[in-house]
Amino acid sequence: MMRENHRGGSAYTRRDFLGEASCAALSGSAAFSSILNLSLLGDLAADELPVGDDYRALVCVFLSGGHDSFNMLVPRGSDEYQEYAEIRRGLSLSRDDLLPLSATVEGQQELGLHPELSKTRDAFDSGDLAFVANVGTLQQPVTKENYQLSPQFLPDGLFSHSDQQ
Incomplete structure (x- = not known):
């Protein structure tokens, strides 16, 4: 919280600095922990893959906008x-x-x-x-009436391309 000093300007206190630094440290450690866990999961998954020549991959291509x-x-x-x-x-x-x-x-x-x-x-x-075509987040067809009367049964960001990827 910024406080006003005796000259009318804002004063950044040691308490403000320590509070914000603590938040930054916690955020950074959570992100590092997530990355570390994902890395370990990737290593475990790679160790369990069978050896063979029938490799397959699912490649998703997102062509945003054009x-x-x-x-x-x-x-x-x-x-x-x-x-x-x-x-x-x-x-x-x-x-x-x-x-x-x-x-x-x-x-x-x-x-x-x-x-x-x-x-x-x-x-x-x-x-x-x-090709995997005509897929999306809807579980069943939705009419305008469904949309207006029961929006809670629809996915978040239904008309937002960035949320549907």
């Missing part, structure tokens, strides 16, 4: 593409320009990639890459 996922992975089936083109209007990609993805399950929706993603398509077709 990525249009609806023009990355696009439906190619006649009806689905028509719906996409109607919704996207001038932003839709030409169906002929899409890079087709190999279907892996019979009856699966035909999909294509943006024409600039040929290496991504090759990785998918070879089985080295998979």
Whole structure:
């Protein structure tokens, strides 16, 4: 707490300094402890990994602000593409320009990639890459009425991109 000295200015007391220094020390030790614990957990996890050549990784790519996922992975089936083109209007990609993805399950929706993603398509077709699409923090569809009447059942920061990453 800043106090006023006899000249009308603020005086920073030894008590103020010690109080703030103590808070800083406690904060720093908590952060150091967390980092140390995470490091130890990482070492333990690495020790328990089986040796093999079937290494797999989940890579999450966060493209903050400039990525249009609806023009990355696009439906190619006649009806689905028509719906996409109607919704996207001038932003839709030409169906002929899409890079087709190999279907892996019979009856699966035909999909294509943006024409600039040929290496991504090759990785998918070879089985080295998979897409995880349309995921988020909602547990069920939410209507405007749900949102207005029961906001406590919705995740914090629902419309905040930085909170949803």
